[in-house]
Amino acid sequence: MARQATNNALHKAKSSKSDEFYTLLEDIEKELVFYKECFRGKTVYCNCDNPKESNFFKYFFKNFKTLGLKKLIASYYIPNTQNLFNEFDPEHGGYIECTIDDIETEITDLSCKLLNGNGDFRSQECISLLKQADIVVTNPPFSLFREHLAQITRYKKDFLVIGNINAITYQEVFHLIQTNKAWLGVHLGRGISGFKVPDHYEMYGTETSISTNGDRIISPNNCLWLTNLDIQKRHDRLKLTKVYSGNEDLYPKFDNFNGINVNRTQDIPMDYEGAIGVPITFLHKYNPSQFEIIQFRKGDDGKDLSIKGKCPYFRILIKNKQPSKAPVISSSLFALPNVEVGNAISD
Numbered sequence: 001m002a003r004q005a006t007n008n009a010l011h012k013a014k015s016s017k018s019d020e021f022y023t024l025l026e027d028i029e030k031e032l033v034f035y036k037e038c039f040r041g042k043t044v045y046c047n048c049d050n051p052k053e054s055n056f057f058k059y060f061f062k063n064f065k066t067l068g069l070k071k072l073i074a075s076y077y078i079p080n081t082q083n084l085f086n087e088f089d090p091e092h093g094g095y096i097e098c099t100i101d102d103i104e105t106e107i108t109d110l111s112c113k114l115l116n117g118n119g120d121f122r123s124q125e126c127i128s129l130l131k132q133a134d135i136v137v138t139n140p141p142f143s144l145f146r147e148h149l150a151q152i153t154r155y156k157k158d159f160l161v162i163g164n165i166n167a168i169t170y171q172e173v174f175h176l177i178q179t180n181k182a183w184l185g186v187h188l189g190r191g192i193s194g195f196k197v198p199d200h201y202e203m204y205g206t207e208t209s210i211s212t213n214g215d216r217i218i219s220p221n222n223c224l225w226l227t228n229l230d231i232q233k234r235h236d237r238l239k240l241t242k243v244y245s246g247n248e249d250l251y252p253k254f255d256n257f258n259g260i261n262v263n264r265t266q267d268i269p270m271d272y273e274g275a276i277g278v279p280i281t282f283l284h285k286y287n288p289s290q291f292e293i294i295q296f297r298k299g300d301d302g303k304d305l306s307i308k309g310k311c312p313y314f315r316i317l318i319k320n321k322q323p324s325k326a327p328v329i330s331s332s333l334f335a336l337p338n339v340e341v342g343n344a345i346s347d
């Protein structure tokens with residue numbers, strides 16, 4: 001119930017376009033530790049970030065030397081006036097650019113340049129900043145996630161961004177994942193502790209709190225990091241311990257696709273050669289040299305994949321690239337737990 005309430009709150013943010021979920025420094029630090037070598041000699045652009053407030057800017061500024069950055073840019077969007085310092089012009093967005101020469105300065109003393117427009121990441125001015133960058137790192141507004149990612153890929157930039165887990169189900173995002181142009185970062189769901197929300201934001205459910213310094217925090221469990229930066233996790237092979245042969249009844253076939261259903265990633269059988277329908281959380285364990293992604297959600301009839309007329313929550317059809325032979329041991333060792341349907345973050 002509480003989870004439902006929090007997810008509704010996130011949904012509200014999405015539909016009302018308030019889009020003001022501010023990323024916590026601890027979550028940025030926890031994720032970025034896995035990408036340390038990706039930033040050497042690079043220009044990072046945080047394009048939905050008020051540099052005087054954003055923890056992304058704070059993180060990169062603080063770790064400029066350690067990461068070996070060439071340049072850091074952050075630009076902010078002006079309708080977000082209530083979060084801005086008075087020194088900002090209420091009609092123009094702005095940005096800060098810094099190099100190694102600036103890192104001894106206090107963030108509050110860095111000089112901010114005004115833009116002619118409002119700092120929309122889609123504006124020509126922000127696109128010029130984007131062109132200078134190698135990697136975009138931010139948490140963009142939820143309602144503009146698709147456009148934000150489309151722009152990054154159009155300009156062939158690397159990225160590490162936060163999005164809603166449902167973003168995976170957007171056709172264009174799934175396509176990037178399927179073609180190995182994007183993948184899940186290290187943390188998702190409960191692995192992202194929460195977001196700071198503005199004072200006007202109504203707090204729902206029990207998954208909200210006030211931090212020791214008075215910040216209002218909302219902790220949805222349905223966000224993830226999406227990236228095209230190489231991380232070790234992507235090369236880790238998923239250890240398969242379950243066997244299809246002899247346990248066929250535990251792996252029902254889809255009504256509308258020649259393949260079997262698996263409810264939990266850890267139950268993928270090692271010896272099945274055909275298509276396997278897995279929950280979207282499989283993507284968190286996806287290693288492209290071990291598995292191939294065939295398609296998303298739909299069967300041959302264009303309808304959602306179903307088993308005896310029932311549709312499990314979004315399934316991704318995959319294939320094991322190197323299925324192994326089943327070991328010769330008692331099948332009772334491979335019993336599966338009961339079928340579980342409809343939980344997006346069950347693994």
Ligand SMILES: C[S@@+](CC[C@H](N)C(=O)[O-])C[C@H]1O[C@@H](n2cnc3c(N)ncnc32)[C@H](O)[C@@H]1O
Pocket residue numbers: 019020021022023024047048049050054055056076077079080119120121122138139140141142144
């Ligand atoms: C989800 S919040 C995250 C803010 C910051 N990136 C962070 O992680 O703390 C999204 C931010 O994007 C800003 N924003 C909304 N529309 C924008 C646009 N078209 N261009 C740039 N920023 C925008 C919002 O005002 C908000 O500050």
